[in-house]
Amino acid sequence: MSIDHPPTPKPLLCPGCDLLMADVTPPPGHTVRCPRCGRRLHKWKTNSIEKTMAISLTGLLLYLPANFMPLLTLDILGMNTSSSLFASTLSMFNQGQYIVGTLIVLCGFFLPLLLLALIFSISLALNRGWRHPWVARALTSIHHLREWAMVDVYLIGVFVTIIKISHMATIYYDIGLFCFIGLVLSTIGALSAMDQRLFWSRLDSEDDHPLSVSDRAVTGADAGLCLCHGCEKVVPISSNGAGRCPRCGEQVHLRKKDSLNRTWALVITAVILTLPANILPIMEVDYFGVPDRSTIMDGIIYFFQEGSYGIGAIILTASILVPLFKIFGLILILITIHFRLPGRRRQKTIMLRFIEFIGRWSMLDIFVIALLCALVRFGFLSTINAAPAVFYFAGVVVCTMLAATSFDSRLLWDATTSSNQQPNDYAAT
Ligand SMILES: [Zn+2]
Ligand SMILES: [Zn+2]
Structure with missing residues (x-):
């Protein structure tokens, strides 16, 4: 008579702190979080593949009208100008800001399209049971792309622009704006409908060898295991x-x-x-032939003086507070590791995740300037142009985003993990 042993649980590693756990599948509607650093590891999503396919297809159908149909029309004293999103995206090139222009084209136009196309292709492939190698490569690309495809930030930029110019011109909302709102909702919806672990599990080969893990191992490093950051395989x-x-x-x-x-x-x-980004002018407004150059701070003060406190607070947060928080937060974390300062690692890991989350929102001001340059072209009456600080500010945004992704949060936990902690409950769960 044979004795049935329970199957050995598959190991699971936390990407945030490298804690070794037994893999569990949450019941519908539930989320698995790391008990040590609080990072979300898996959330069950129902009908993920079908929902992702339908929503991403909707986004793809809206992509062309959202980008190429007129977004807004401005009317000043009977003079009209209108612009599509794509024309706004290209407006920095007309200002001679080629590097910033390339960044806007990538983040506002090309990468969002690539992201939606990949999400749709992958969900279609999994729905049909195709397991070509390109599906795995495409799924890994999504992991890298989602942060840089910034249609949601761009949409908030459109709303800020509308408020910014509402006092100087009559604004008419065109069909492109409504398609763009649909595109942004579809992109957010497709990403949140995706159950990445389910997608990857459909691509796993059945002859995967079980990994042997020591009962005393606390982290992946102790157990001789490592997490792939492309697909989260151990x-x-x-x-x-x-x-x-x-x-x-x-x-x-x-x-x-x-x-x-x-x-x-x-x-x-x-x-x-940060210094030239804040000291140099970021925008130049020509009003009846008189140029007026303003820095980021001038723009914020203007909103507060006009009584637009909400919009002033949004720009202040996105353009000044978020970049400063990112820089000081990262310096604090780096110093913690260099001097092996104990304590508050969980809070610092949460702060790092927050820095990663907010990083892209600083692009807001860049998108607003691009939209203003494209829309406010009334010749002698009023014209808006980008000024030198736009390049340095874009540099701050890109550098802080890359810094947050370059940093390995597991380093925060390495200093004390193996020596101070008890063996984990990997074998018991
Ligand atoms: Zn963790
Ligand atoms: Zn991998």
Whole structure:
């Protein structure tokens, strides 16, 4: 007579702190969180593949009218100007700001299209049971793309622009604006309908070897395991601490390579760029032939003086507070690691996740300036142009975003993990 042993649970590693756990599938509507750093590990989503396919297809259908049909029409003293989203996206090139223009084209036009097309193709492939290698590569790309496809930030930029120019012109809302709102809702909806773990599990090969794990291991590093950041598969570490993920082909490292040095370099660059971004003028308004150049702070003060406190607070938060919070937050985390300061690691990990989340919202001011340059073109009467600070400000946004992604939050937990903690309940759960 044979005794049935319960099956060995699959190991699960937290991407935020490297805690080793037994993998569990949550019941519908429930979420699995890391007990140590609080990071969300998995949320059950019903009919994920079908919903993702339908919503991303809706987004793709709205993409062309949203970008190429007129967004807004302005009327000043009988003179009309209108612009589509795509024309606004290109407006920085007309100002000679080619690097900022390229960034806006990528984040506001090209990457959102690529993201939706990939999401639709992957969900279609999984729905049909196709398991071509390109599906895994496309799914890994989504992980990198979602932060840089910024249609949601762009839409808030459109609303800020409307409020900003509402006092100087009569505004007519065109069909492109409503299609754009639909596009943004579809993109957000498709991303939140995606159950990435379910998607990856459909691509897993059935002959995956079970991984043996020591009962006393607390972290992935203790157990000789490493998490692939492309697909979140747990893979054994090779002797040199690196290798390729067998599922998605991404390079895996026990910890992100040169994470601290790269993060320091990017944070210091952001600090240097912050000065010209705030001191130099960011926008030039020609009103009846008289040029008036304003800095980021001038624009905020203007809103508060006009009594538009809400919009003033949004610009103040996105353009000044968020970049400063990102820079000081990252410096604090880096110092914590260098001096091995104990305590509050959970709070610092949450702060890092918050920095990653808010990073892209600083692009708001850049999108607003691009929209204003495209819309406010009334010749002698009134024209808006970009000024030099726009380049430095875009640099701050990009550097802080790259710094947050370069940093490996597991380093925060490494200093004390193995020596101070008790063996985990991996084997018991
Ligand atoms: Zn964790
Ligand atoms: Zn992988």
